[in-house]
Amino acid sequence: MDVILFLVFALFAVACAINVVVQTHPIASAISLIGVMASLAVLYLLLGAEFIAAAQVIVYAGAIMVLFVFVIMLLNAGAESKSGRSLVAQALGVPSLVALLGILAFFVQRLFPRESATHFGGFTGGTAKAVGKALFTTYLLPFEATSILILIAIVGAIVLAYKEMD
Amino acid sequence: MAAVPISWFLTLSAVLFVIGAAGFVFRRNIITVFMSIELMLNAVNLSFVTFAYQFKKVDGHLLALFVMVVAAAEAAVGLAIILTVFKRRPSLNIDEVNSMKN
Amino acid sequence: MDSFIVVSLIKTVMVFAVLLTTLAYLQWVERKVIAHIQVRPGPYVVGPHGLLQPLADVVKLLTKEDVRPPFVHKALYLAAPFMAMTLALMSICVIPFGPVIRVGGVSTWMQLTDLNIGVLFVLAISSMGVYGVAFAGWASNNKYALLGGLRSSAQMISYELPMSIAIASPLLLSNTLSLRTLVESQAGSFWHWNVLRGPFPQIFAFVIFLISAFAETNRIPFDLPEAENELVAGYHTEYSSMKFASFFMAEYSNMITVSSMAVLLFLGGWMAPWPVRYGSSIVPTVVFAFAGLIALYHGVHPARRRERYSLPATGIVFLAIAAIFLLPIVQTWLLPLFWFCAKVGAILFAFIWIRGTLPRFRYDQLMGFTWKFLFPAAILNLLVTGFLVAWVS
Structure with a gap:
């Protein structure tokens, strides 16, 4: 049950996060970001952080993102044009970001062996x-x-x- | 009931952080860049909460809370700056915001 | 485990059936009350006293043509009413209606689920509620709708602050975030309710909460997002048929939620105003019997011909309800339910009453009111409460 919940919401969070970056229209990005925040709130609940989960929804999804949506609507921001993208940033950025992810994943796997597992209710101090x-x-x-x-x-x-x- | 390894949460956090960083580097729309920063902050928060679970201490939650508060302050000021900048030059492309005065 | 799932399913079905019926009839009540305030009969044609009007409205809305303007942002336009509706209905899950009841050996709470952070959950859901309105306004691609959406998001962010702070002060007295424990801490008489309880009665917090609740639910005098004489219909200008109806239902559902929250936080939830030994258990019987006798009296001297049968029938039904309240078996769960519904109904009536009485604010007055008066007042109230609670304990 824990694994299913984790996988569902983790995949949803990653999909929404990719959508934040890929979408050209800011309001689509904003909606995807709300999705990321909501699914992270569920993951916080799995980790026994009930107060942080509530604060996440109230502060992030309920206040900060409303501000973003408000500003996007106020400026009537349209879709981003693709022309201005820097090739140098892509040429340097993609490999270094992949390298960063690799390093992070390596250390995570190294420092936290598979035995240290979480289960719902394992920590009630939140x-x-x-x-x-x-x-x-x-x-x-x-x-x-x-x-x-x-x-x-x-x-x-x-x-x-x-x-x-x- | 199968348990979820701690490393999965941390890997998810790393993945989200890198996606946020990618958005920060590649996107040119100032609002999207700003949202990518929020995404990175969220990823870091997930790490904090995971560590709080790992060490069975509430301190990680406090750090996550402070990150949220700072993010709120940052959003308020940042969006006010965006509004002011947009008033001067009607474009949201960060490459065009390259001079202190017009 | 199995019985838990079955009981939960039964409770969910019951709660949502009752909630949706109430939503439909709340609108009937509103139209009737407003009509009587304005000295006119209100809905009168469909059924006796227009009682079948909600049904006719549902049929009308379902069969109307669903117009989708060609210039809208399609996905968001379709998702917005759905979001508004879902988020509005979600908070009912944590609202407790009464204490533990026992039905055939199974004891269960009259509440779908109790969370340790129930109050925060309701706050979180209500803070998400703004998206339905904001996205509807934006996706309609219409300047009136956009203005409505913008107004709504600014207004709801602003009024959320005094509301949250007003909620915090009764929590200081009750010392819990679970709605169930919150009500239990107010047991006894009405001076144990948070609105009157020492060391600092939360009467100001209650008023601030109610005012913010009006703004959060976009009700008159704060219904700027849909101000019809300046914005056509605000954020739902481009919506028709069931999509329009879902915004309506979301608004009424939000009204029920905030009224229940006011009752739980300040007015002692399902607790009777005074203990049973002073006869609080016969109040519902007296009320219903009185109403039944009035109906019977008017049935004996009918003003119109058709009331010769309808009024005595109503009177007998009311007397039967009065008799049911005397049965000891059902008293354990019917009495708390009666008090809860009576309190929520009183607040809902105040909502409608104010709609019939007050004019609409101007937009700058609306924002100035919350930031310059309501917010400082709420903070002051919280400070005084916190100081007194710390001083007493």
Whole structure:
């Protein structure tokens, strides 16, 4: 059951991810990205991260991607033209990315032998309570730092958008 | 009930990361480039959550949470910049955004 | 294991049958209430008092021609109503309607499933709900629809913030994210409900939640995405037949979900307002018997000829329902269900009432209201609640 769930959602995530990159129209990419995020939320649930799964859907799929869709709709962005693509980037990029994937996969297989397996319910420390406790004790300083970062981001976004108005 | 090896999750994370990197390198539409960055961040989050499972510690979840928060801030500012840039030159091609002033 | 699957299937079928019927009749109720507010009879032709009107509407919508404009983005245009509908119906899975019931040796909760993160699940699903509207507006390739979609996404993102923060403060009192435990923590009398419970009554959070709920469901006074006198019909301008109906059903389903959430979070879910020993268990009997007696009285002195039979029949049905509520066997599950439905119904009535009373906001007023007033008020409320909860414990 775990394996089936994993395979279904992993394949869905990979298919959507490829679609994000291949589609020429930004709104099609955005929809595919929502698909990736939703399937990752299911994988988080498999790994016992229930709070992160909910946060993933609320923050990523429900807020960030809505912003993206909003901007795409606002700019009425059309399909990308194929002419401007750099050949150098492709000539250098494809081999180096394949090499990166190979290296990553090699180390993953090397460092994590097949015996270390996951099963649903194997880790129950991802509740909202546990995450909240760690957030406000061990990780208080990063938490405060990110809240200031968010504040700066809000002010920055308003300044940028405000300038546009005059 | 067959179990899923940890390495599968990490491999999936690597695959998603590389796809995101490919989108970042090859695409010219600024919004798609931005979405590829989000895809890479998501891939990294999957690794964090997997490691949290592996070591039975909640810390990985916290890191994933911080990544999400930073991604939200980044999206807000980045999209505001895109809007401003688009106002100046009506094109979303990043190659055409190559000068500080018109 | 087998009985679990069977019981779950039965519960799912029952919940969705009841939900879909309620959706159809909610529209009838809305038209009737609005009509009476505006001093006119409302639907009256199909069936007694227009009671068969929803059925006629369904037949009408199903048989209408399904127009698909040639200029739309095909896949998204078709997917949008489906998305809106699915996401709207999904949150009902975690809503608990009552406590454990025992039917023939099988005991089960009156809820499809209970999640540890039930509240977050509902929030997540409702935050995804904007896509149906946004994509419908974009895929229609029509400027009014696009404006509606844009307005809707901006509005729903903005109002989600005060709503989430307003939800957070009763959670501080109840100290759980599971909807079932949330209701159980409010057991007892109405002063144990989160809306009135110490150390800080959540009355402000309740009001903020309700206002945001109006905006989240695109209801008047916040129905800017479909403002008909400026945007034709907003995001569903290009939709016809069943696709149009699914947007309608999604809106009503969202209304039911947010009303249930308000009841679960603030009004004690299925709990009676006062304990059984002070006679809360006879309230439904009294209510139904009273309604039945009124119907009987008017049946004896009929104003119109055909009411000579219909009103006494209605009165007898109501008296029978009143008698059923007295049976101890069914009381265990019928009473919680009655209180839950009564509370949800009261909030739904408020939705309709406000639609009949208030005019529509202007768009800048709408955004200014949430960012300059609602959001700071919600944060202030959360701060005070958090401080008092920490101080008391």
